[in-house]
Amino acid sequence: MAHKHTHDNIDWPARLSSLRRADELDAPFSRGVADRLVDLLDATAEPVVVDIGSGGGGMSAAFAQALAARGGGRVVLSDAVDELLDPATALVRDVAEGTAVEVEAVQADAAGGQLADRLPPADLVWASRVVHHLPDQQAAVDELARVLAPGGWLALSEGGLATRCLPWDLGVGEPGLGDRLTAARGDWFVRMRAEIPGVRSLPVGWNKALEAAGLTGVFSFSYLIDHPAPASEAVRLSVVDWIAWMSDVGEDQLSDTDRQTVARLLDPGDEAYAGARDDVFVLGASTVYLGRKPF
Structure with a gap:
């Protein structure tokens, strides 16, 4: 079911548990990125970090920890979906408790044209x-x-690079399922964007978009998400989430055989259940593009 506050026809509140699970699993990587970005900030007494589309709150929590380590600051979570924003804010407030970090929440549509009026001037805006x-x-x-x-x-x-999770041959279905799930998700993404009301293309890379917005000193860096086999329980459950999401959005592009394989991989009662395999893993890469507003 679509959510009334989103443009993409995705029911984000239904994905909260998987978002939270991914946040918990990737917390060390998120903290590394947060530390790197906070280190860019000038020696402001209380820097303001705004997390646009804060989701499950994992990155905001990482920013709260990074700001606490440098003496304090302010984290502002912003999301269009209250069902995500409220629990995410509660999570970050728990993380920031006892520190000099303030935590606020602002419900706002990032495409509504009113962010600058509703949010405080930020030393760092993060949008993932x-x-x-x-x-x-x-x-x-x-x-x-x-x-x-x-x-x-x-x-x-x-x-970045598409996440890989599965061995090439799972011993059930046809080999290469992971690649076909990724391809099916790619086809869905094209359709998803085409169906957004008022959609416009962006025929350049993200660095060019930052420059067009008037930002300077534009650069980028990438970082790995690497949870190698043998997989812990948390990794196995994250892989189950990944299979469920990819197969859900890409279902129309999958063969009957692949659909049957997916059903077995997602069934805790089946011997093929992905959540019981320690040969799954999570490997991907994300790219962060940065630009600075002139003084």
């Missing part, structure tokens, strides 16, 4: 896999740039 769900991606980047205080940084986490 948010902009590609919005109708006009360049307009969205422009709006995120307007949220920045002079000298502030905009960090977009977009693209």
